Amino acid sequence: MNFAPLELDEQTAAFRDEVLAFLDEHLTDEVHEEEWRTGAGHNAQFHKALGARGWIVPTWSESEGGAGLTPFQEVILERELAARHVPTITKGTTRLVLSAVVEHASQRLKDEVLPGVASGDICFCLGYTEPDAGSDLAAARTRAVRDGDEWVIDGQKMFTTGAQNCQYAFLVTRTNPDAPKHKGITMFLCPLEGAEIQAVHTLGGERTNMVFFDGLRISDHYRLGEVDRGWSVLMGPLNAEHGMGDDRGPVIESRGGMYGGATVDAYAHAVEWARQPDVDGKRPIDDPGVRRRLARVALDLETMSLAPGPMGRIVSSENLIRSARDLIDLLGPAGVLSHDADGAVGGGWIEYSHRFAQGTAIYGGTTDVHRNIIAERMLGLPRSTPR
Ligand SMILES: Cc1cc2nc3c(=O)[nH]c(=O)nc-3n(C[C@H](O)[C@H](O)[C@H](O)COP(=O)(O)OP(=O)(O)OC[C@H]3O[C@@H](n4cnc5c(N)ncnc54)[C@H](O)[C@@H]3O)c2cc1C
Structure with missing residues (x-):
């Protein structure tokens, strides 16, 4: 198996550069600070900037308010947004519902909402x-x-x-x-x-x-x-949220990566911490025990990004919970200092990841429910709860 990083062709690499330039322009410190303060998972101005580029529903044609991107370009876009921690929770819920609106809404309702969804005015x-x-x-x-x-x-x-x-x-x-x-x-x-x-x-x-x-x-x-x-209308968005939807790449692809972003940064900040000498001039990273624990988090990250669908949902959440807990334990008091506290490692990212991790096992369907989905719908085992 070839584990070398994917090489992007010229056109895709140019598109990625375009996304990075967009993020440099619009993803300001104020956007991040607002998210730390509110936890809203949404920034109206940034969302509208995405809409102006046609990047809220990027695979729609330009005449529909999209950008005519290929599904692969959409993956690139979503990955870069996730890597830079763009607050996209509301974009995500809007996208989940969109398929049901397109399929089941009257023309009057579609005319009322679809252009506004694409422009970022309606969520x-x-x-x-x-x-x-x-x-x-x-x-x-x-x-x-x-x-x-x-x-x-x-x-x-x-x-x-x-x-x-x-x-x-x-x-x-x-x-x-x-x-x-x-x-x-x-x-x-x-x-x-x-x-x-x-x-x-x-x-x-x-x-x-x-x-x-x-x-x-x-x-x-x-x-x-x-x-x-309504149950059959609900099933489309619900299945997509459970990673059991149609074969749209980004929905499935992003499952494992969903909580990966928090782990990637927690890991990076922990490695940075481990490279700094303490008062006696010793660096934690020179200790094989510390390296082993960091390596375990790195391995967790790999498995998170490889598992698709409901498996990815479970692995992603459970690995984040374990990794964040282990990193807090490894770093000691510096790891529990929160954002803006003096001496907080990585601006409080590790402490935040540990708190954030807990809810990931609950929303979007709990990890228990996802285990049922795998057992019943993928492995064909009997229902856990009789109808
Ligand atoms: C931060 C956050 C954001 C959320 N956002 C939204 C949102 O935007 N919209 C929305 O509608 N909901 C949202 N939710 C709700 C979330 O989807 C539910 O909390 C979740 O589905 C679990 O439902 P519950 O809390 O009623 O727990 P319950 O369903 O009562 O579950 C309690 C416990 O029993 C277990 N359990 C229940 N049924 C089974 C079963 N059949 N097999 C095995 N174990 C089972 C669960 O895993 C859990 O451990 C959010 C929740 C949180 C915490």
Whole structure:
């Protein structure tokens, strides 16, 4: 097997240079500082700059607001954004929902939202989880009741990340409480104007939300797919999030790399720390025990980037949790100093990675749920939870 780095052809290398120049211009210190401060996973100005280049939906044609990139160029773009820690959580949720909108929305709704998505003016968040429905999404209770040409929405969503920066939520609602739970669900691209959004700040530094719907009235043209048949509409974005979607390269390819970025930088900062002499002039890296522990993190990084689909999701999260914990242990007190504290290694990146790591086992479907997906849908084993 050839482990040499991939050589890019001239055209691809030129495109990568274009991406790097774009990042140098638009990814300012202010963008990073805002993300440290808010944990929002989104920067409106940067997002619109991406939109102006056609890089929010880069494989769409220029007339649709894209840039006509090839799927491979899209991979290059996504990798560089990830490597530079661009806050792209809301771009990610918008992209996940887009396939369902393209497939199931009325022409009126497509005309209303698609140009704005491409330009960066419109974003979507995921309105799945509720206080009593997380892994078991079909247990959702948020009600949608038809009233003429409108629907009335009542209920509460939990962990609706990015809602404060989004115009619409891809909303799971119950329209038939008497049907078996998978059969009474209807999906909406629900305008968020009129919903109450309350911030939730996590241990990992991320901002997410509770969203309350109290008699919110929306037009029927915001419905995606048929009434009570929402489960099949939901499946597209959900499968893509679980790394079980179609064969679009970036979605699958980025699974292992999803949390790789945090590990890459934590590792780099730890190596840098290990190369510095202490007060006695000794460098930690000269100790074989330290080198062995750093090498283990480097190996974790390799396996993270190689595993595809739901396997990548699990390995990526679990390796990050283990690596961040090991690095904190290796560095001692300097490793637990947070961003902006004097003497924090790597500007607090290792401490942050350790906190951030914990949530990665939960969102986007927990690692347990991904193990079920591998067992049931890839290995054909019996269902863990009978219908
Ligand atoms: C920071 C953050 C951001 C999030 N962003 C969003 C978002 O944008 N939109 C959104 O809708 N949701 C979001 N979520 C919610 C997330 O998807 C859910 O928390 C997750 O799916 C788990 O649901 P739950 O919290 O209700 O836990 P539960 O489903 O109650 O699970 C509790 C425990 O039981 C285990 N478990 C449950 N069912 C099974 C099973 N069948 N087999 C094996 N083990 C099982 C789980 O792995 C977990 O350990 C976010 C969560 C966090 C923490």
